[in-house]
Amino acid sequence: QVQLQESGPGLVKPSETLSLTCTVSGGSISGYYWSWIRQPPGRGLEWIAYIYDSGRTDYNPSLKSRLTISVDTSKKQFSLKLSSVTAADTAVYYCARHDGSSWLYWGQGTLVTVSS
């Protein structure tokens, strides 16, 4: 059974960089697209970016200037870096695997709070 697990600091200071990693188990990281999706508390879902195992990426234009996403196939991990964060970046961050044209497998999510 494919499992995804997000990890990273739960608290980030304003203007600093948010860094998260998603670790994949129970399946291959190769041959799939992998996405980051976030959800501010009490609000809806926002797609952030995806990466393919080759390193091909696509970013949400609303966040593109602050985003870096990378993959380490040897560790079965992919990562997100979001720079210059503000309180508006406080959210639960999910990683998910593309299956065809949908996201079947999701991590449990990790809450990142931006606060001094």
Add this chain to the structure above:
Amino acid sequence: DIQMTQSPSSLSASVGDRVTITCRASQSISSYLNWYQQKPGKAPKLLISDASSLQTGVPSRFSGSGSGTDFTLTISSLQPEDFATYYCQQFYSTPYTFGQGTTLEIK
């Protein structure tokens, strides 16, 4: 960006009711439309992909239909475990976008 508009935003219903949630895209997305169910504190769960394909393990009381710009999610007979928030989401083009959600509450 493709805008996804769900209606209603919230809905009160009783166990056994038939409910329909609609989702409209701001442009044609063919059948690249997914429905997710989310319960508090949990990740979204994929119910239906490609507008009408029921995921393995999802009860048959859930169904989806539509293509182009107009889509529906129908629950034929509500069960207690169905009270949750439902999101539509387009996979036609990036940035992938979601509807604002429909919260299904117990009447």
